[in-house]
Amino acid sequence: MASMIPFIDLATQRDRIRAKVERRIAAIMDSGAFIMGPDVTELEARLSAFGGMSETLSCGSGTDALVLPLMAWGVKAGDAVFVPSFTFAATAEVVALCGATPVFVDVLPDTFNMDPAHLAVAIADVLAEGKLTPRAVIAVDLFGQIADYASIRAVCDAHGLKLVSDAAQGYGSTRDGQMASRWADVVATSFYPAKPLGCYGDGGAVQTNDAELASAMRSLRVHGMGSDRYDNVRIGINGRMDTIQAAVVLEKLEIFAEEIAARDRIGRRYDELLSGTVTPQALPAGVVSTWAQYTVKVSGGRRDAFMAAMKAHGVPTVIYYPKALHQQTAYRDFPVAGGRLPATEALCTEVVSLPMHAYLDEPTQDRIVEAVKRSLDTVKAEAA
Numbered sequence: 385m386a387s388m389i390p391f392i393d394l395a396t397q398r399d400r401i402r403a404k405v406e407r408r409i410a411a412i413m414d415s416g417a418f419i420m421g422p423d424v425t426e427l428e429a430r431l432s433a434f435g436g437m438s439e440t441l442s443c444g445s446g447t448d449a450l451v452l453p454l455m456a457w458g459v460k461a462g463d464a465v466f467v468p469s470f471t472f473a474a475t476a477e478v479v480a481l482c483g484a485t486p487v488f489v490d491v492l493p494d495t496f497n498m499d500p501a502h503l504a505v506a507i508a509d510v511l512a513e514g515k516l517t518p519r520a521v522i523a524v525d526l527f528g529q530i531a532d533y534a535s536i537r538a539v540c541d542a543h544g545l546k547l548v549s550d551a552a553q554g555y556g557s558t559r560d561g562q563m564a565s566r567w568a569d570v571v572a573t574s575f576y577p578a579k580p581l582g583c584y585g586d587g588g589a590v591q592t593n594d595a596e597l598a599s600a601m602r603s604l605r606v607h608g609m610g611s612d613r614y615d616n617v618r619i620g621i622n623g624r625m626d627t628i629q630a631a632v633v634l635e636k637l638e639i640f641a642e643e644i645a646a647r648d649r650i651g652r653r654y655d656e657l658l659s660g661t662v663t664p665q666a667l668p669a670g671v672v673s674t675w676a677q678y679t680v681k682v683s684g685g686r687r688d689a690f691m692a693a694m695k696a697h698g699v700p701t702v703i704y705y706p707k708a709l710h711q712q713t714a715y716r717d718f719p720v721a722g723g724r725l726p727a728t729e730a731l732c733t734e735v736v737s738l739p740m741h742a743y744l745d746e747p748t749q750d751r752i753v754e755a756v757k758r759s760l761d762t763v764k765a766e767a768a
């Protein structure tokens with residue numbers, strides 16, 4: 385068997401930033417400022433500049449970043465928050481954690497992102513039923529691709545709903561040069577190590593232009609603190625980010641724009657080389673994706689055989705996501721708009737992600753593309 389290509393190569397980037405990260409971590413160890421140290425403050429300022437929003441709170445994870453705005457808005461039992469089902473569990477989990485009801489909406493079969501037309505139908509259904517109060521929408525930038533926020537924002541505005549961008553995978557992705565911050569009330573991201581902008585542990589950030597919301601989230605992040613840490617004015621969480629993790633993100637943020645450009649080049653090269661073979665996640669005109677995953681569709685029940693053939697060629701592949709959230713044990717009792725999500729359900733049987741990271745060189749990418757072509761031939765021959 386050929387040597388295995390890494391699915392994500394974090395080592396090349398680590399070697400590139402190692403000396404700078406080690407210097408920062410040594411300074412933190414010397415100072416003892418492990419919690420809310422100067423690197424945390426510096427990171428928040430840098431992220432505000434990068435993301436184009438006036439307020440940034442670093443926090444303990446991407447999940448914290450999603451739950452904080454919902455808590456600050458007082459989202460509670462009896463409220464509906466509209467989310468895609470073709471996403472990571474955290475997107476819907478935070479709604480349920482607040483006691484509210486996630487309402488699952490379908491995605492578009494080509495971009496894999498929230499279908500604005502289906503969102504409108506879902507809101508109308510909830511209003512017609514009269515049991516839940518629509519409060520917010522959480523759109524996901526799936527696999528690194530910015531959602532269609534202009535359309536989603538219009539639907540939100542028609543009903544007075546808040547809009548959260550779950551940018552855990554797509555932080556920094558743009559449409560016509562604009563990030564999600566152009567349309568969303570809140571942008572939430574994760575620094576989980578495998579995300580396009582990661583740290584060396586857990587971390588996240590939440591951004592907004594709403595100073596009042598930011599102030600409530602700042603309180604909630606530290607046990608609902610008031611004028612000082614032993615004055616508690618709200619029920620909050622321990623949602624702080626470690627100083628050491630902030631130091632890591634600071635060094636990665638330094639090279640992030642360059643890495644996004646590399647990911648953009650590599651993603652487009654995949655699209656070009658794979659044209660006429662498998663169908664990749666569609667990239668609309670004007671969109672720059674951060675390509676958290678490079679994902680293609682292999683239909684007709686051939687996906688398992690395709691993945692086995694790829695493995696035999698030394699190319700790892702992963703399925704994101706084999707099961708949609710509305711099909712999961714924990715979420716199957718929550719409402720599904722229209723009763724079924726045909727695009728989501730089809731994607732779960734078709735999608736498969738190929739190795740993708742900012743340091744994927746052309747010879748390795750050529751080897752992966754060759755493996756895709758050969759694996760498709762193998763699968764076809766087996767089916768014949």
Ligand SMILES: *Cc1c(COP(=O)(O)O)cnc(C)c1O
Pocket residue numbers: 445446447448471472474475524550552553574575576586587588
């Ligand atoms: C990773 C991820 C999260 C959660 O981030 P954590 O830092 O792991 O809590 C939320 N939403 C999406 C879409 C994600 O991919």
